[in-house]
Amino acid sequence: MADLRFDAREVTNQSPPYEDVDLYGSDxxxxxxxxxxxxxxxxxxxxxxxxxxxxxxxxxxxxxxxxxxxxxxxxxxxxxxxxxxxxxxxxxxxxxxxxxxxxxxxxxxxxxxxxxxxxxxxxxxxxxxxxxxxxxxxxxxxxxxxxxxxxxxxxxxASRSYDRSFQPWRDKSGMTLGMGLTEKQGGTDVRANTTRAVPAGEGYRITGHKWFMSAPMCDAFLVLAQAPGGLTCFFMPRFEPDGSVNGLNFQRLKDKLGNRSNASSEVEFADAFALRVGDEGKGIRSILEMVQLTRLDCAISSAGMMRMALAQALHHARHRTVFQKKLSQQPMMVSVLADMALEAEAALALTMRLARAFDGAAANPAEAAYARLLTPAVKFWVCKRAPPFVYEAMECLGGNGYVEDSTLPRLYREAPVNAIWEGSGNVMCLDVLRVLAREGDVARGMIEGLGGEAKDLPGAEGAAVSICKALAGAQAESHARLAVEQLALLAAAAALRKSAPPAVVEAFARTRLAGPRGATYGAALIDSHEAAALLDRALPG
Ligand SMILES: Cc1cc2nc3c(=O)[nH]c(=O)nc-3n(C[C@H](O)[C@H](O)[C@H](O)COP(=O)(O)OP(=O)(O)OC[C@H]3O[C@@H](n4cnc5c(N)ncnc54)[C@H](O)[C@@H]3O)c2cc1C
Missing domain, CATH: 1.10.540 (Butyryl-Coa Dehydrogenase, subunit A; domain 1)
Known part of the structure; x- marks a missing residue:
């Protein structure tokens, strides 16, 4: 008689965990x-x-x-x-x-x-x-x-020793710094800050609050407050100069969608000691260079999340069999993954190109101009692309993608924050407009230069012309999102030209700058042989 028992413990056709991988060598x-x-x-x-x-x-x-x-x-x-x-x-x-x-x-x-x-x-x-x-x-x-x-x-x-102890920074082997800009009534609009700073002794005394202040166990914070001469930047340590605990009173930690390992606090300052950094009234100017750097990091971090989501999806597709064939051999899944591979590589190429502009900015005015114009555009595009990207990767894993055992749910919750903090999407587009208003000729020259670098690629020259037109028009603010998106795509095509094989660059430009394409990943015309090559490049089989 046949044995009709069924062993539910036997696990078949599940992909092994994606771990013990070489994050550099496999990329x-x-x-x-x-x-x-x-x-x-x-x-x-x-x-x-x-x-x-x-x-x-x-x-x-x-x-x-x-x-x-x-x-x-x-x-x-x-x-x-x-x-x-x-x-x-x-x-x-x-x-x-x-x-x-x-x-x-x-x-x-x-x-x-x-x-x-x-x-x-x-x-x-x-x-x-x-x-x-x-x-x-x-x-x-x-x-x-x-x-x-x-x-x-x-x-x-500069110390490479992480010292988690709670004591004055002078007594520690290393220190970390946070920042407190955002208040209840104004985040983007920091001019609306009401926190007050009064000169006292060797520094200032600060009274007020911050609605978001992350990593509250940092040893000191850069804080914006209204001094007699206007909005000013301050260095606020956790301890007073005499070694007593400074007047930072944490009200609660935010219960956040993601970013859960990190703490983000609401804090009140009660006569807290602080030192002025820069002149009174120059607070916004003081923090400008800082936010350029944090915006670069937001983009790099989102590109990294896209990479992990892609790697997980591709890894799964190579192990999971559906209808007698691996998912990675099903033409429509291949189209989805290949389209995602193009997007992830573009996000990476763009952020690395931007990092190079920061490297070159001090010695080369053209690189400095690139960093000024492209930082908000890259932050806007890459950080906005990450959440739908992670969602699509999640779906590539089917039901498993929705379960915490895969890392996709955590990535999905994490992804939106990079688009929100350090200047949300619209604010990034306004920043691009501001750069054009301040240094129009240089910025327009930069955009035309990107068109030139991407010359011969489908849609590139037309994109450069329409970006300049849209950003200079009477409806510039209303049309800014479309123009800034195109600017990031054009810059990505130019960046890819330096780092990716010609077929990747051509496919990116054809599907992003020249169209047509639909709203979802895979809804672009990528041929199967082209897609197979993209997947081989994305992750060794
Ligand atoms: C997890 C987390 C941690 C944070 N940590 C810190 C921290 O450590 N320190 C700190 O200082 N802040 C921190 N923030 C705050 C964060 O930087 C701000 O929330 C962010 O900059 C947006 O500001 P806001 O919340 O005031 O939104 P608002 O300024 O009210 O903006 C709301 C929306 O309106 C849009 N908008 C604003 N102005 C315009 C305009 N003129 N035209 C069109 N649209 C516009 C914005 O793009 C946004 O989409 C944190 C936020 C989060 C979520």
Missing amino acids: AALIQAVKANGAGGEGKALSAFGRHWGRAAMFAQAKFANENPPRLDGNEVEFHPAYHAFMAESVAAGLHVMTWKADGARAAAPAEVARAARFYMVAQVENGHMCPITMTRAAVAVLAADPALLASLMPKI
């Missing part, structure tokens, strides 16, 4: 973008970094850090040990400081690209802890306005 687009943007010499170090961060243990730690969010305990925040472990890793790797020299001056090229490549790999594993890492590195740009203060802080900021 041909990253290797080539790093080389194309001047950091080819970093290859060996990046390879070691990619293997280290791609270990199964790292993915497991990321899960712990996000499943066990921080808790407010009095005026201190308690984090899960996994969060501290990530902080220690990223600080030891210098991600919070490697673009600065020991004295706080800019490090030589290709420091930005070398860091961007690492940051992109870290973003594939754990995102929450990257918030204080980003803020610490960007804060140095603001502190440069006060050379004496910067000189006293740099030995602690």
Whole structure:
């Protein structure tokens, strides 16, 4: 008689976990973008970094850090040990400081690209802890306005030792910095800030609140407040000069959609001690360079999340059989994945190209102009593309993609924040318009130059003309989203030209700049042979 028993424990046709991977060596687009943007010499170090961060243990730690969010305990925040472990890793790797020299001056090229490549790999594993890492590195740009203060802080900021202890920064082996700009009544509109600063003794006393202040266990914060001379930037340490705890009173931690390993607080300042950074009334100017750097990081981080989502989807498709064939051999799934591979590579190429502009800005006015015009455009496009991208990757895994065991739900919750903080989408487009208003000829020359770099590619020259027209027209603000999106696509085509094989560049331009395409991934005309090559490039089989 036949044995009719059924063993439900037997697991078949499920993909193995995507772990113990080499995040650098398995990413041909990253290797080539790093080389194309001047950091080819970093290859060996990046390879070691990619293997280290791609270990199964790292993915497991990321899960712990996000499943066990921080808790407010009095005026201190308690984090899960996994969060501290990530902080220690990223600080030891210098991600919070490697673009600065020991004295706080800019490090030589290709420091930005070398860091961007690492940051992109870290973003594939754990995102929450990257918030204080980003803020610490960007804060140095603001502190440069006060050379004496910067000189006293740099030995602690430049330290590769993560010191989680709660004590004055002078007594610690290393420090991190946060920022408090956003208030209840005004985030984007910081001019509406009501927090007040009154000169007192060697510094100021600050009274007011911040509606969002992330990573509240940082050792100090750059804070905007209204001084007698207007909106001003301040350095506010967690401890007073006499060693007592400073007047930062945390009200609660936000209950956020994602970004759960990171703490974001509401805080009141009660006569808190702070030092002025830069002149009174120059607060907005002080923070401008800082937000350019954090915006670059938002884009890199979103590109990294897209990469992880793509890798998970592709890995699954290569293991899962449906209708007697692997998903990776089903023509429509191949179209979806290939279209996603194009988008992910473009996001990467664009962010690495932008990082190179930061590397070159001090010595080359054209690179500085590129950074001014393209930072908001790249932040806008890449960060906006990440959430629907992660969603599509989730669907590639079918039901498994919706379950926490795959990392897709966490990535899906994490993805929108990069588009919101550090200037939301519309604000980025307004920033592009501002650059055009201030330096129209240079910016228009830059856009035409991008059209020239992408010359011969389908749709490129027409795109350059229509971007300039739209951004200069009477309806510029109303039409800005379309024009800025096109600007990012044109810049991506130009960036890909330097780092990707001609077939990838052509397919990107044909499906993005020349159309036609639909609203979903896979709704573009990519032939099957072309798609197969894109998938081979995206992840070794
Ligand atoms: C998880 C998290 C952590 C954060 N951490 C920090 C932190 O550590 N420090 C800090 O200072 N802030 C922090 N923020 C705040 C964040 O930077 C702001 O929320 C963000 O900049 C948007 O500002 P807002 O919330 O005031 O929105 P608003 O300024 O009210 O904007 C709302 C919407 O209106 C749009 N908009 C604004 N102006 C215009 C316009 N003129 N035309 C058309 N549209 C417009 C915006 O694009 C946005 O979509 C954090 C936010 C989040 C979600």
